[in-house]
């Protein structure tokens with residue numbers, strides 16, 4: 001069998017993406033492939049959440065945003081929504097100690113008022129209890145939509161104009177940015193989508209302006225630490241130009257035949273800080 005990863009994945013300790021967003025897709029297909037109900041895929045997906053939160057924290061990523069439930073997901077069958085809400089509640093209870101012990105700040109973005117009150121309560125409690133933590137900010141995007149977030153920001157600016165507190169001519173990009181909760185931890189540097197589809201599905205639309213995108217064919221329940229490392233390693237191999245001109249290419253004075261790639265066995269996995 002061909003290994004899914006090269007023997008070693010190289011990650012530089014400096015140049016880590018500060019804010020990573022993940023579209024966790026593929027739970028349904030994971031279950032379907034095993035002849036199980038979709039709920040089994042979500043349950044395994046919740047285990048992957050635990051695994052990847054730990055890995056991101058260990059790596060030193062400062063903000064991780066997970067697309068756990070979109071505003072559009074409310075139109076899924078009631079039974080599936082209930083199952084997802086139960087998993088969310090279970091996660092907030094079972095991970096509470098680990099979140100606090102590892103100095104993780106938990107918060108949510110999205111229209112959380114639509115969540116069942118028991119979930120909202122658990123979210124509010126853990127958000128409050130972890131608000132001073134500085135190790136990593138874990139944001140759960142819940143009942144979240146990128147367009148809806150932009151609409152809310154526009155509404156807030158319009159209100160300021162209507163109340164004569166703001167002249168439209170004085171509106172700045174910073175004012176809009178300040179009204180987007182999803183980017184209060186900084187714009188996402190890297191956005192990963194699992195499950196093989198290559199689309200954004202209304203995730204972090206505003207913050208995505210200069211994000212690097214990484215699409216993985218791995219279904220979310222199977223997404224392992226190494227898959228995260230591979231995404232980070234791919235991010236580190238890219239030159240981010242933010243609309244400017246890139247560095248000129250180094251002149252190469254060797255013919256391609258003279259450059260030897262290191263053998264597979266000599267590649268090193270280094271998660272150095």
Ligand code: FPP
Pocket residue numbers: 024025026027028029030042043045046049066067068069070073084087088091140195220
């Ligand atoms: C998309 O897969 C996934 C979701 C809509 C829900 C994500 C939820 C979890 C990973 C588990 C619970 C979350 C937490 C934070 C504990 P899909 O169902 O659309 O998959 P498909 O495209 O294969 O049908």
